[in-house]
Amino acid sequence: MRPRLLAALTCAATAACTALLAPTAAAATPGPDIAVSLAGNYPTTPNSFGNFSVSWTSVGGADYSGVTHLTVDLPPGLTTGGALMYSTPYDYTFTETVSPDGRRLEATFLGLRTPGRGDFMKVQVRSSASTPSGVIKATVANREDLNPANNVASYTVNGPQTPPAVPGAPLVTGISTSTGPGSGGTSVVLTGSNLDNGFVLFGNDNSAAVSCTSSSCTATSPGGTGTVPVAVVTPGGTAYAPGPFTYTGPGPTPPPAPAVNSLSVHSGPVAGGTLVYVLGSNLAGGSVRFGGLPAAHVSCGTGFCSATSPAGVGAVHVTVSTAGGTSASTGSDLYSYTP
Incomplete structure (x- = not known):
């Protein structure tokens, strides 16, 4: 059992409990650090096509694992139909969704990475009848990442390039419900600040569906058992809800045997x-x-x-x-x- 999960099961929702749940770095070894970057051929004229790569690399002194969440936001005049993963070997799982207007892509990557190892997805984009302009922004978030300074990358189409701002640390101040069936499917609203581009973990499990703004996240609980901490993980860090979530009744049906x-x-x-x-x-x-x-x-x-x-x-x-x-x-x- 991970130390953070053990802490959640043995402490109350107090400031001391929050401190126990927060990830900490070993004193002698630099903690995991994930960096995101952008590179490619961006469409700069009307009715044109292009593609660019979103890369994320382990640049710290320790392995990282767990859920890695990526977002890509496109300016007006650019849309995408999705991304393709080009990384091998296939020792990971990868899923993606695209917003109805084609301007936002969210992807979930699950796999362990040793320092120096990276992955990338290629995003296909096209421009509308007008000349595109504005900022393409990509973010990466992982609970084990201890350095938010390199979790945002950007490219300005038909404009001067400026460094992206370092995201602020998230804060969760409220959770709408603290219980739900072990089969999952409970809608949970988390409120706070700096929650945009985040995802939600129930224990170590990714929420089945998440929508985050700067002040709230609406998430659907995955299946589970027992009592687990609830966290919002953003490019700026990880914030835990003031109280845990308790599953009631039987848990989900186990997956097929490996x-x-x-x-x-x-x-x-x-x-x-x-x-x-x-x-x-x-x-x-x-x-x-x-x-x-x-x-x-x-x-x-x-x-x-x-x-x-x-x-x-x-x-x-x-x-x-x-x-x-x-x-x-x-x-x-x-x-x-x-x-």
Whole structure:
């Protein structure tokens, strides 16, 4: 269990509790830091097409994981039909939505990234019958990110370039309801300040649907069990609601059990440190073990995990565990440690 979640279950909604729930950085190691950037061919004339890349990179001194939320806002005269992910390997999940007017894109990325590793999506855009002008803005937000200074990037179409403002820290002062069924689906309104471009977490789970303005977020609870903290995560940081959310009744139906079909390599040194790709099904959000030992730097998409082997000896099964269970051991998942 993560320390923040444990704190939420054992403390009341007080200033001390809020301090416990806030993410902290280790004194000796720089914390996770995600930076966002823009680059590409922007349409600058009427009735023209273009595309640009939104990149986000781990530039800190530690891995980051969990939900990463991205937004792209286009000025009047530009619209998009969506984005394409070009990053491999596919050890992540990615979803996106586009507003009805085509001027706002929101994307959710779920995967672990080691320092120096980045991802990017390419956004297709077109201009209207008038000459486009104004600012294209992209943001990134992740609960584990400890540096908001590089979480906004911008490009001015047909105008001078100016650095984007550093987003202000969010604050949540109210939550409309604190209970809901374990199956999810409860509408929850969070009020506060600096909440724009945010997303909402119930414990470690992303809200099924979120709409945020600067002063409020309306979110739909995902399925869950027990009592969990509720957080709004924005490019400016993370803010926790003054009280937790309690699930009542049975939780959601578990997902299908994971299955491992093959490994990219089946052997490596006893010291560990071998990068192994695990292929299978229903692997999203999974953890990987070599025998009984947890792998390092694990990131899992629906059918693909990347993991670094721990130190070990002999022949072991590589398994993936999710909320749906643990993959059954077969001959296809055997990994042998070599002297």
